[in-house]
Amino acid sequence: MQTVTVIALGKLNADYYAKAATEYIKRLGACCRLNMVELAEEPIAEKNASPAVIARALEKEGKAILAAVPKGSCLVALCIEGKQKTSEELAAFFAERAQSGAGDVAFVIGSSHGLSESVKQAAAVRLSMSRMTFPHQLARVMLLEQIYRAFSINGGGKYHK
Numbered sequence: 001m002q003t004v005t006v007i008a009l010g011k012l013n014a015d016y017y018a019k020a021a022t023e024y025i026k027r028l029g030a031c032c033r034l035n036m037v038e039l040a041e042e043p044i045a046e047k048n049a050s051p052a053v054i055a056r057a058l059e060k061e062g063k064a065i066l067a068a069v070p071k072g073s074c075l076v077a078l079c080i081e082g083k084q085k086t087s088e089e090l091a092a093f094f095a096e097r098a099q100s101g102a103g104d105v106a107f108v109i110g111s112s113h114g115l116s117e118s119v120k121q122a123a124a125v126r127l128s129m130s131r132m133t134f135p136h137q138l139a140r141v142m143l144l145e146q147i148y149r150a151f152s153i154n155g156g157g158k159y160h161k
Contacts, residue, residue, distance in 0.1 A: 002094065002103040004028070004147060005035040007068050008140050009061060009111040017137040024144035031151035037068050041111040054113050062116030065108050073106035075123045078139065079115055082126030090146055091153035093125075107147075109139055 012018040028034045042057035069075055097103045
């Protein structure tokens with residue numbers, strides 16, 4: 001059984017996002033070993049912080065992210081400059097990983113300021129959910145749903161239809 005780790009900056013504060021995430025986490029229990037890792041966002045005191053202040057915060061977050069990636073996992077960074085995939089392509093990615101014998105995957109969702117360059121460079125895959133911008137809490141639910149959909153596709157389930 002594949003292990004999938006989702007590393008996310010920040011907590012799910014809205015009840016409706018937490019309930020949706022909990023539902024997909026429950027469903028994924030039959031498909032994979034899912035690990036949710038929540039890391040704290042680096043606080044930025046200034047309202048209109050300079051790019052240098054933001055970059056320093058991202059680098060601190062990046063160190064925590066990279067430390068949380070399980071050894072041997074394929075790191076997938078969710079970032080706007082990443083490649084968009086269909087649900088079927090994501091399913092094929094999981095299947096290829098499983099068949100290679102190195103099936104573990106770690107997805108990372110950055111903070112509201114994005115991801116550090118060090119995380120993006122360490123990632124084997126850069127994935128974009130859309131060219132549109134979504135709240136990070138919604139992005140987490142969307143990612144969990146797509147992971148579930150991918151496993152459903154690979155398992156020949158009816159969920160995808």
